Amino acid sequence: MQGSTPGTCVLVSGGLDSALLLRRLLRRRTRLVPLYVRFGLAWEATELYWLRRLLASLRSPRLAPLQVVDLPITSFYGAAHWSVTGRGVPGARTHDRRVYLPGRNLLLVSAAALVCASRRLSTIALGILKGNPFGDATPGFFAGMASALSQALGRPIRILAPIRRMSKVQLIRSTPGVALHLTFSCIRPRGRRHCGRCNKCAERKRAFRLAGLADPTRYVVA
Numbered sequence: 001m002q003g004s005t006p007g008t009c010v011l012v013s014g015g016l017d018s019a020l021l022l023r024r025l026l027r028r029r030t031r032l033v034p035l036y037v038r039f040g041l042a043w044e045a046t047e048l049y050w051l052r053r054l055l056a057s058l059r060s061p062r063l064a065p066l067q068v069v070d071l072p073i074t075s076f077y078g079a080a081h082w083s084v085t086g087r088g089v090p091g092a093r094t095h096d097r098r099v100y101l102p103g104r105n106l107l108l109v110s111a112a113a114l115v116c117a118s119r120r121l122s123t124i125a126l127g128i129l130k131g132n133p134f135g136d137a138t139p140g141f142f143a144g145m146a147s148a149l150s151q152a153l154g155r156p157i158r159i160l161a162p163i164r165r166m167s168k169v170q171l172i173r174s175t176p177g178v179a180l181h182l183t184f185s186c187i188r189p190r191g192r193r194h195c196g197r198c199n200k201c202a203e204r205k206r207a208f209r210l211a212g213l214a215d216p217t218r219y220v221v222a
Contacts (some may be wrong), residue, residue: 014051017127042086050184092202181216195219
């Protein structure tokens, strides 16, 4: 297998989890290549706006420029899916399973592995948290994908989930130094603001409340 250069490809969305993961990885003094996979989802333009502001605020020489990969998902989900149209978005009282996007982690790590291969990197990191109930967020899934991708690309690929034993509340409390007002979590944005009514806004509000911290987010509906 070909040799690798030091560094980690970090899958980022600009939400709380990936922002706090970036801060933790930067403490390890490793070179990070942030990667955003653009699927064509309704909230991505707003998400990318805030992600770029967040990355600029981190100001680290170990943080490479953002890489954006386009991987249209309409062919898989259909043009009428709520994540594509922005209509019928799961609300604040819906179960988390309503926001599950089938195969998303499969596509994310596959795209990241190809970026790694092109840059001679061997490590992928993503911000999976404790309690994630989906099959494509388990240690077994990531181990299997790492093995398959290593074989397919002819080079070693590791997939790390460094914060998978932490809850969102624990993560917020234990990772200072992040401009949390620049993170974005909404799946039904209004302009560049959080709607305050969707499943993800409810999750965000709950995390700040349980962490005992003031929520810096500007919601359309508080």
